[in-house]
Amino acid sequence: MKILSVLLRIEVLKAVKRKVFWVAVGAFVVFATIPTVEGVRNTRRNPNLAYALPESWPDILGTAAMGPGPFFVAVLMILLCAPEFSWRTGRQNVIDGLSKERLYAGKAIVLAGLILFFIATPVLIGVGGTLFSPSEGGPAVIRSTDLSYMGGLALILLFFGSASLLLSALLRSSGPALGVFFLCLIAEEAVTGLMWRTGERLRAATQYLPFNVLEALGDDLVHYPEELAKVNTELAERGSGPWEFLDLEVLAIAALTYSSIFLAISFLSMRKRDL
Amino acid sequence: MHIIQTSDLTKRYGTHVGKSVLAVDRISFTVEEGQVFGFLGPNGSGKTTTIGMLLGIINPTGGAFSLFGASDPKGLLAARSRVGATLETPNFYPYMNGRDNLRIAAAIKGVGRCRIEECLELVGLAGRAKDCFKTYSLGMKQRLALAATMLNDPELIILDEPANGLDPQGMREIREIIGILASRGKTIFLSSHLLWEVERTCSHVAIVRKGRIVTMGKVKEVVSEGTSVLLRAADRTTLAGAMERYPEVTSVRCTDDGIVVGLSSGDLASVTRYLAGQGIYLSYLAPHRQSLEEVFIDLTQDNADSMTKIAS
Numbered sequence: 001m002k003i004l005s006v007l008l009r010i011e012v013l014k015a016v017k018r019k020v021f022w023v024a025v026g027a028f029v030v031f032a033t034i035p036t037v038e039g040v041r042n043t044r045r046n047p048n049l050a051y052a053l054p055e056s057w058p059d060i061l062g063t064a065a066m067g068p069g070p071f072f073v074a075v076l077m078i079l080l081c082a083p084e085f086s087w088r089t090g091r092q093n094v095i096d097g098l099s100k101e102r103l104y105a106g107k108a109i110v111l112a113g114l115i116l117f118f119i120a121t122p123v124l125i126g127v128g129g130t131l132f133s134p135s136e137g138g139p140a141v142i143r144s145t146d147l148s149y150m151g152g153l154a155l156i157l158l159f160f161g162s163a164s165l166l167l168s169a170l171l172r173s174s175g176p177a178l179g180v181f182f183l184c185l186i187a188e189e190a191v192t193g194l195m196w197r198t199g200e201r202l203r204a205a206t207q208y209l210p211f212n213v214l215e216a217l218g219d220d221l222v223h224y225p226e227e228l229a230k231v232n233t234e235l236a237e238r239g240s241g242p243w244e245f246l247d248l249e250v251l252a253i254a255a256l257t258y259s260s261i262f263l264a265i266s267f268l269s270m271r272k273r274d275l
Numbered sequence: 276m277h278i279i280q281t282s283d284l285t286k287r288y289g290t291h292v293g294k295s296v297l298a299v300d301r302i303s304f305t306v307e308e309g310q311v312f313g314f315l316g317p318n319g320s321g322k323t324t325t326i327g328m329l330l331g332i333i334n335p336t337g338g339a340f341s342l343f344g345a346s347d348p349k350g351l352l353a354a355r356s357r358v359g360a361t362l363e364t365p366n367f368y369p370y371m372n373g374r375d376n377l378r379i380a381a382a383i384k385g386v387g388r389c390r391i392e393e394c395l396e397l398v399g400l401a402g403r404a405k406d407c408f409k410t411y412s413l414g415m416k417q418r419l420a421l422a423a424t425m426l427n428d429p430e431l432i433i434l435d436e437p438a439n440g441l442d443p444q445g446m447r448e449i450r451e452i453i454g455i456l457a458s459r460g461k462t463i464f465l466s467s468h469l470l471w472e473v474e475r476t477c478s479h480v481a482i483v484r485k486g487r488i489v490t491m492g493k494v495k496e497v498v499s500e501g502t503s504v505l506l507r508a509a510d511r512t513t514l515a516g517a518m519e520r521y522p523e524v525t526s527v528r529c530t531d532d533g534i535v536v537g538l539s540s541g542d543l544a545s546v547t548r549y550l551a552g553q554g555i556y557l558s559y560l561a562p563h564r565q566s567l568e569e570v571f572i573d574l575t576q577d578n579a580d581s582m583t584k585i586a587s
């Protein structure tokens with residue numbers, strides 16, 4: 001227990017003294033505030049556009065999941081992990097008495113902290129916004145569907161964070177890690193496009209590709225079946241086929257599997273390689 | 276008690292057969308409590324690699340070692356809390372000030388704030404502790420590293436080239452700090468290629484070359500191994516040439532003072548008889564105390580320099 005508090009303390013100290021950390025946090029808070037301010041202003045002008053809980057959860061969480069949040073988690077994770085190798089401070093931490101495993105545990109704590117922060121911030125800002133909004137919401141403040149969407153958001157952030165930890169552990173320098181991260185984003189698009197054009201079977205497989213899984217997990221229609229039903233009825237009226245997603249459980253397991261693989265490889269690499 | 280013990284400790288970097296480097300080759304040594312142990316060797320001889328293995332940041336590829344008698348991972352982790360160490364360059368967070376950097380080390384070592392101030396004071400950095408680490412000079416960085424090693428009042432202090440980048444004043448301070456720590460009964464293990472530094476501060480020494488220990492023991496014993504004499508004669512070149520051919524000679528070196536000759540036996544009378552037989556008459560003959568530097572050069576040179584090369 002004591003070691004966890006030590007790890008938390010040193011990782012917090014390392015982060016809060018870093019300027020780029022506050023720049024990223026500040027920028028994200030601004031990003032997260034704009035849609036809320038917008039929502040509250042709209043409902044003041046037009047009472048039909050309600051901004052209240054629980055009805056506004058899909059908007060609040062949608063902004064968090066599909067907005068810049070995951071990228072901020074990835075970039076911050078790389079900036080807080082990779083330089084430990086290039087500055088050789090991770091080496092010094094181990095010399096000072098952390099084991100390599102504990103150094104890794106410290107980074108896992110950073111990951112957990114970033115995920116919490118990047119969920120809590122938009123949620124708090126969104127909930128804060130509803131206090132300034134005149135509209136009245138339904139009886140429950142939060143529904144199980146909202147919690148499911150929140151879980152989806154957590155899985156998306158976990159994926160981006162663990163991928164960044166992996167890149168940091170393998171490349172050991174923030175420049176190359178960031179470079180490869182953005183290359184992966186581009187490559188993913190290209191691969192999906194290619195598989196989509198190649199044939200029916202591969203087209204089905206694209207659904208399991210990391211970024212498609214994440215896109216689905218971040219889509220409110222996956223988490224709110226009534227909404228999906230509504231959309232599909234409209235589509236049917238217009239004569240188009242319905243939207244279809246993989247089951248939520250399948251999506252969650254796929255995302256968790258990817259993240260676990262990333263975390264496991266980074267752990268093994270960190271333990272096996274010389275610092 | 277054995278503070279450090281290694282047996283056949285080995286490190287090979289890389290796995291490609293052609294490209295791999297055997298940095299440390301079956302090194303075995305023991306450091307006892309209270310010793311000031313100098314680990315001497317030329318560049319690239321494997322000093323940093325050996326220390327890195329002791330500190331758990333480089334995985335050995337062979338052999339074993341123990342710290343304070345512990346050799347299992349859990350025991351080693353506990354033993355390392357009794358160690359203070361620096362390795363190669365001082366490694367700190369460049370964007371943090373000196374004090375905050377020490378706060379991180381102190382948190383890991385589980386020591387309080389007042390100890391940070393004490394250590395800053397001890398290395399003479401108290402006045403600059405608020406400044407960003409990246410603005411420090413190399414000597415100041417070294418001092419901060421030394422402060423970090425002493426935070427937990429360690430029983431074993433491992434320093435890799437502690438005098439690197441320090442001015443003469445700083446070197447003397449390091450020597451004084453080492454002296455104070457040694458007098459308090461701490462065990463000190465330091466690597467260096469500053470020979471006079473080691474000769475003055477260390478009680479024991481191991482000399483490494485290409486990853487292997489070539490000699491080891493008390494500094495006094497290593498320095499006085501064999502007999503060494505200083506010779507002068509009218510014609511230096513013929514004197515040196517004649518001594519090269521002398522059967523009991525181990526080394527011949529030309530100095531400003533004369534010719535320094537290492538002998539495997541202490542029989543000086545037969546030396547004078549031999550030289551007289553060659554028509555060379557000595558103007559001076561005296562026992563010569565080798566410095567550690569001379570021992571070091573003798574032992575770590577690829578081929579003992581031939582006389583012709585020195586004379587030319």
Ligand SMILES: Nc1ncnc2c1ncn2[C@@H]1O[C@H](COP(=O)(O)OP(=O)(O)OP(=O)(O)O)[C@@H](O)[C@H]1O
Nearest residue numbers: 288296298316317318319320321322323324325468
């Ligand atoms: N990470 C590495 N990968 C490959 N080879 C390495 C690595 N680190 C060190 N070496 C090699 O291992 C050998 C020993 O290096 P080491 O740094 O231990 O020497 P040293 O005695 O500390 O030298 P110096 O006095 O210059 O500090 C050298 O040949 C070096 O090139």
Ligand SMILES: [Mg+2]
Nearest residue numbers: 322323363435
């Ligand atoms: Mg070295």
